[in-house]
Amino acid sequence: NSVFANVVRAPEDPILGVTVAYNKDPSPVKLNLGVGAYRTEEGKPLVLNVVRKAEQLLVNDRSRIKEYLPIVGLADFNKLSAKLILGADSPAIRGNLVTTVQCLSGTGSLRVGGEFLAKHYHQRTIYIPNPTWGNHTKIFTLAGLTVKTYRYYDPVTRGLNLQGLLEDLGSAPSGAIVLLHACAHNPTGVDPTLNQWEQIRQLIRSKNLLPFFDSAYQGFASGSLDKDAESVRMFVGDGGECFIAQSYAKNMGLYGERVGALSIVCRNADVASRVESQLKLVIRPMYSSPPIHGASIVAAILKDRNLYHEWTLELKAMADRIITMRKKLFDALSARGTPGDWSHIVKQIGMFTFTGLNTKQVNFMTQQYHIYMTSDGRISMAGLSSRTVPHLADAIHAAVT
Ligand code: PLP
Secondary structure (H helix, E strand, C coil): CCCCCCCCCCCCCCCHHHHHHHHHCCCCCCEECCCCCCECCCCCECCCHHHHHHHHHHHHCCCCCCCCCCCCCCHHHHHHHHHHHHCCCCHHHHCCCEEEEEECHHHHHHHHHHHHHHHHCCCCEEEEEECCCCHHHHHHHHHCCEEEEEECEECCCCEECHHHHHHHHHCCCCCCEEEEECCCCCCCCCCCCHHHHHHHHHHHHHCCCEEEEEECCCCCCCCCCCHHHHHHHHHHHCCCCEEEEEECCCCCCCHHHCCEEEEEECCCHHHHHHHHHHHHHHHHHHHCCCCCHHHHHHHHHHHCHHHHHHHHHHHHHHHHHHHHHHHHHHHHHHHHCCCCCCCHHHHCCCCEEECCCCHHHHHHHHHHHCEECCCCCEEEHHHCCCCCHHHHHHHHHHHHC
C-alpha cells in the first residue's frame, strides 16, 4: 500500500480546469474562452515578431552565457521594468527610491511581495477586491497574510461599486494592505475612472493604507503603455510608498517564459536598499535566482528604440483586435434582439468580459454549444475571432431566452 494512500484528489484549478474540459471535447465547433491568453483571428497563439527578433539577437550573440543571474535577476531588466511602469522621467527612480527584483511573472512577483510583507510589515491584513483573479486569495494566504475583501463590482449596473469600495476601505484598520488592479480588472473588466482613482488614492493615503498594484495588462488594455500605467503613477506621484507586481505574460506574449518584476517604492533611498537586502532573503530559499532567457528578451526590447517602437505597435494591434471583438459581439447580440442590456460588453476594459451569465447559463452553453468559460460568466475576448462571434452570440441568445 502506498504511503500516500490517504491523499485525496484535489479539484482542478477553476480557470485552468476549463482548458482540461475543453481538450476532452471532440466537437469541431468547440471554443475555449476560459484562459486569459491572446489568440489571433485564426485562433492561434501568437509570438510577437519583435520577440522573435530579440531572440535572434540573443542567439547570435556568442558572448552570451548561461551562468546564474544574481538573486534579484538581470540588472538591466529591473531598471527598464521600473521605468516602463513608473515613466521614463519618474522622480522616484531618479531619487533611488525604488527597488526592483525580477520574479516569476506576475504570480511570482505577488508572492515575493506577499512574503516580504508577512515578514517585515506590521499590518498583515490585505484587502482584495470582490471579485478578483482567483489566485490572489491563495497567493497571499500562503504568503502568510490574512485576506479580506472590499466591495468592487456592482452586478446591477455591471460597473464599479465606488460607494461600497470607499466604505470598506474606509473601515479597514490603519496600515492595511490594499490590492489594486492597475488596469483591466480581472474578471470584471471594470476600472475606476481617473477621477475615481483620485478619490481612492486620497482615502488610501489618509488612512495610511498600503497600496499593492497588480499590473498584469499594461498596454494590453487600452493599447497605450502610458495610459494603462496612470493609476500607478498617480499613487507614486504623491510620494507615498507602494508595491507593484508586473507581468510580461500578456503584453509581450511571454506567458511560458515566466518573466515579471516586483517594485517597491520607498520614502528614501536608504530604506529602499535595506528592503532590497531583505527581498534577497525571501528569494534565495524559494528559488535561488530567476531564469535568464525571458528577462533577456524583455531587456533587449526595452533598451532598443526601434524594437521598443515595434513592440508598441504589435501591442496596440492586440489591444485593438480585442476591442473590435467587443464591438462585434455586441452588434451580433443586438442583431439577434437578445433580451437585456449588453452595453457592458463594449464598456468593459481589457481581456475579459464579465457577461453577467450565471452558472446555469454557462453550463447550458458548454453542453449545447461547446463553449467553455469560467462558471462566473467571464469570457476571454482575446480568445474570440470574427469567425466565432456568431456561434457565441447564438449561444448567449439561447441561454437567456
Ligand atoms: N494578476 C492578474 C489579475 C492576472 O489576471 C494574471 C494572469 O492571468 C496574473 C496576475 C499573473 O499572471 P502571470 O503569473 O502569468 O504573469
